[in-house]
Amino acid sequence: MSFLLYLGSSARNPEAAGRRAGAPVGEAEYSYRFLLDAYRDMLAETETVIEIDDPAQADRYHVHFTALGEPCTLLAFCPPNLAPVGLACPTVCLFAWEFTTLPTGGWSKDPREDWRHVFLAHGRSIAMSEFAAAQVRAAMGDYCEVAAIPAPVYDAWASVEPRRMTDGQARVLRIGAGVVRDTRLTGIGQTAPFWPLRDAPALQIPPVPPLTVPPAHVPDALLHPVHEIVFDGMVFTTIFAPKDGRKNWRDLVSAFIWAFRDTADATLVVKIIHREPESFLPHFENLLFKCGPFACRVVAIGAWLDDDQMRDLASVSDIIVNTSHGEGMCLPLAEFMSTGAPAIAPDHTAMADYITPDNAFIVRGTLEHNVWPHDPQAMFRTMRYRIEWDSIVEAYESAAAMLKGPPERRLAMSHAARQTMHDYCSRARIGKTLRRFLGTASFAETPEEV
Known part of the structure; x- marks a missing residue:
């Protein structure tokens, strides 16, 4: 045919x-x-x-x-x-x-x-x-x-070798050209010193060096540096396009910070899908400022990742996270679960086909009025799911207890995730x-x- x-x-x-x-x-x-x-x-x-x-x-x-x-x-x-x-x-x-x-x-x-x-x-x-x-x-x-x-999508991802938290392996993710924001390096979320206005130190602005064209002999590695991100502890990963209003990313990030505000070994990796991630990062970092101070770590990746790099990201991820108002399928969720990563996700819309208590920590949601995304009249002719923020916090806490608890449950959930995706999308x-x-x-x- x-x-x-x-x-x-x-x-x-x-x-x-x-x-x-x-x-x-x-x-x-x-x-x-x-x-x-x-x-x-x-x-x-x-x-x-x-x-x-x-x-x-x-x-x-x-x-x-x-x-x-x-x-x-x-x-x-x-x-x-x-x-x-x-x-x-x-x-x-x-x-x-x-x-x-x-x-x-x-x-x-x-x-x-x-x-x-x-x-x-x-x-x-x-x-x-x-x-x-x-x-x-x-x-x-x-x-x-x-x-x-x-x-x-199952077959292309099932072969990924996971490097989970309890394996004791060094987990390093290498990324080429692009933007990476790591709260461990930027200091966002840490308590900043406060001075009364009259006692504040003078702001020192360094001179701006003249713009020069790099000489031809400069190594390519210096012109196009490679980001190396070393992970320890628990790694939660989410992938979303900020322009997609379904993704509910603010609740996802703020709930993570609240759940792990005193937990230094919890990391949220945010893979941003955006043509110009630099234009989105100020909005993202503004939310982080509002949520601070916190001890956990947030890493935002605004770089194009090829298939191998995406599989590397999946291999270092302990949990894949989704808190959307609705999904047509959610390819990142299906792909990461195919590697054996349990999920934090709702069980509504397309996710009802594969999200279960055996392979995921389920967040709750209730219906609310909404509009079709391409409707120029923006009339309330449909509904979507409104996610309960406190249930996201509970899911993060339950996932952390599973990752730090006896290995039997972690292995059972990982196996259930793989088996579900094999039966669903092989x-x-x-x-x-x-x-x-x-x-x-x-x-x-x-x-x-x-």
Whole structure:
């Protein structure tokens, strides 16, 4: 079977097709690039896979493969309102959604803003979660088949060798060009001396050296220094895009500082996904100032990490943290849990498919009114989950007790995280589900691996 893959969103960059760096870093639809990459890597093992830049190309490929007697399907990785319709080539939209109602338009002449129009035109769709699939079934009934098939990310991360807190290994993360803020070095959170205004020492401003062009013989290592971050104690990690309003990062950070305000061996690593992280860091550091003083450590990383560096970050992380209002799947959570890292996370929206008391410390949330993120009218036509801040603190404290307690529970939760993700998003499981949904036996069977 032949598959055409189309990144039908603002995340599409023809010059960087197939590379994560090609996506618009930190934008709302950034994750669709990652979804396409994961599906492409799985399908390419056994099928003909072609990534296209223009949906108009789909019908030409469809004619070509049909003449060869080979079925051809276009997989559009995008929100339904950006998916192509009216093609001769069978089209399936793969989408993520985390709100309680589906958009029904009303603000544009484009009929696709009513997602039901797209589902009806395609006849089939793939949601990244049971939460989203249930909404399609409720809205479309028998007029559109839908399956919940998440991105197959387990296999690419299961081989990561963890360097957890209790292993006694030196844990060093090396990062190239980028911005790193470490409260151990900046002093944020430490008690600062206070002087009455009249007794305050004069502010000494050093002269600014003239700007010079580095000579050609200066070693590249000096022009592009490598950050080496040494970790000790407990390492909690979170990954988010500040522009994504779902992530609820202020509660995540402030709850960590409150839970570990007197605990020097607790570190929160914040991997920032942002095109210009320097523009976000003042807002981030302002929150840290408001939460001080504190003994714990916060490390913010505003650097591009390639796949190997992301796996290194996963290997030094004891706990992966998420406190979002809703998720379409949450790739970082699924990826880090595939390495055996237990989670702190809610069990709502897409996370309900894999977050359990066996593999996570669950934070509570209740529904509140909200708007569709792309609705120009910003009307309250949907709902999201409001996270209980005190339950985040409780989850941090429970996770710390687990990490510092007898190893049996830590090992059990780590095994449960791996096993859950194997059953949820391994290539063997996803390939089987996709094969059944598309009604074809052309996929080669992949042996189960645990």
